[in-house]
Amino acid sequence: MLGKLKKKYFLYVPFSFLFLLGLTACQESERDRVLRYDKGTYLGAKDQSLGPEQLQSLQSRARYQFSS
Numbered sequence: 621m622l623g624k625l626k627k628k629y630f631l632y633v634p635f636s637f638l639f640l641l642g643l644t645a646c647q648e649s650e651r652d653r654v655l656r657y658d659k660g661t662y663l664g665a666k667d668q669s670l671g672p673e674q675l676q677s678l679q680s681r682a683r684y685q686f687s688s
Contacts, residue, residue: 654663670678 657663
């Protein structure tokens with residue numbers, strides 16, 4: 621009887637430990653990420669809009685690169 625009991629504990633203890641480890645493995649930052657994806661649709665956070673100076677700077681840089 622004692623031999624069977626040791627075999628049970630030999631199996632249950634490691635599996636219980638792995639199960640509990642799996643429950644605590646999710647980090648707080650990963651819990652709110654998107655898990656369902658729609659093809660062709662961006663589901664992330666909205667980007668910031670550029671200010672007029674930044675937009676002008678990027679446009680002039682693009683013109684310079686295009687002309688080279």
